[in-house]
Amino acid sequence: MVENGDVHEEILFRPIEQTGRGFYWTVAILSAFILWGVVAYVTQYYWGLGVAGLNQPVSWGFYVTNFVFFIGISHAGTLISAILRLSKAEWRRPITRMAEVITVMVIFVGAGQILIDLGRPDRMLNVIRWGRYQSPLLWDATSISAYMSASLTYLYLPMIPDIAILRDRFVGRRKLLYSVLALGWTGTEQQHRVLNRAIAVMGVLVIPIAVSVHSVVSFVFSMTLQPMWHSTIFGPYFVVGAIFSGIAGLIVAMIIFRKAYGLEYYLKPIHFRYLGQLLLIMSLFWTYFTFSEYLTGYYGGEPEEMKVFWSKFNGAFAVFFWGMVFCNLVVPIASLARLAHHTIGKVLTASIAVIVGMWLERFIIVVPSLSSPRLPFPPTTYWPTWVEFGETAGSFALFALFYVLFTKFFPIISIWEIREGREVGVKEVQERVLSYLPGEVEA
Secondary structure, X not given: OOHHHOOOHHHXXXXXXXXXXXXXXXXXXXXXXXXXXXXXXXXXXXXXXXXOOOOOOOOOOHHHHHHHHHHHHOHHHHXXXXXXXXXXXXXXXXXXXXXXXXXXXXHHHHHHHHHHHHOOHHHXXXXXXXXXXXXXXXXXXXXXXXXXXXXXHHHHHHHHHHHHHHHHHOOOHHHHHHHHHOOOOOOOHHHHHHHHHHHHHHHHHHHHHHHHHHHHHHHHHXXXXXXXXXXXXXXHHHHHHHHHHXXXXXXXXXXXHHHHHOOOOOOOHHHHHHHHHHHXXXXXXXXXXXXXXHXXXXXXXXXXXXXXXXXXXXXXXXXXXXXXXXXXXXXXXXXXXXXXXXXXXXHHHHHHHHHHHHHHHHHXXXXXXXXXXXXXXXXXXXXXXXXXXXXXXXXXXXXXXXXXXXXXOOOOOOXXXXXXXXXXXXXXXXXXXXXXXXXXXOO
16 A cells, blocks of 8 residues: 555556566667767767868857757756745646756756767866866856756755655665665654755755856857857846746656656646746747847947848848747747647647757857858858767757656655645645735734
């Protein structure tokens, strides 16, 4: 029998206890894409970056685009989960762990894009040996390292009670593993008090760390004098874009696991309605920042910047630019303006469009500016090779594989938080609502 007599909790244990053919097929398909990425990387490592589409002056392409994109997606966990926890939004309980897992898994893949882009991964040691804090690249390495540590801690702390539940449920090697990870958790009132305080402290800490990470990522661009990069708005612009793409990534992950693991009892249409509304708001924020960025550039009229500007609007990169606008503005407004019917389908459509659109946004930021440098380089055209396509496909597959493997060892929905919501959360919400209503003035 399940604790608390909730038979629906068995759904959360099923992916850990049972392994169906779907799991093996998923792992096999993802492994095939990862193998493509490995072959591509080995080819690049042996022959050098010349086998990629990178050249002078376009020395950044898919790899840096993927780096910025993945770091942006990682904001799904820290910012969304932390803000919802601190604001005591009770509807957060089934989704916080999914968000937090995205952060940890994707940040490893994102950071790995820099190693791929280096060509010589051993050169990464130069950051430690010869790093100078005048360089935004070192700021980037420092902030991402801090972000990774904070995100791991923020993921692990709320998992401790669930790991203890698994410890008491299993025998053999798994019981030994969970016993070590549970840190002696017995569920006493004192332990719960300490845990909630620690989660609250980490929730406060990870928000500024997450904001600083994507701000610093933007500084790698804006601290240069490249056309269309030297902008004071890049910091908040990148942060808004990160939250935007992070919400979309979270929604897609929720819908996939809802279908694959039968989590309809926990992930209800109302969760997707709230996240869809939040996605629509972020779409409008992103549109405002994008409009401001291009409007100020147009009014400045600096000749080198206008080359990049017009290459996006009606030149070589126009397809990518207007595709970005369509995916990030038109589709979200058309899909999310009214969510009374077909909520999940509309939210999924908007989320997939946003993921594609935000990847295009990163590409539009990176490549056009490098294609029109201030220095007198001869005209050149960037086009990725099979190596870059393979690395990109392998990176996405690696992130998905990490996520799938996580669900084989730990519940993807926090069991103890759901129980706490039923036992404590409902009463707290009732008391909080009553405190808002007119009545006696508190002393």
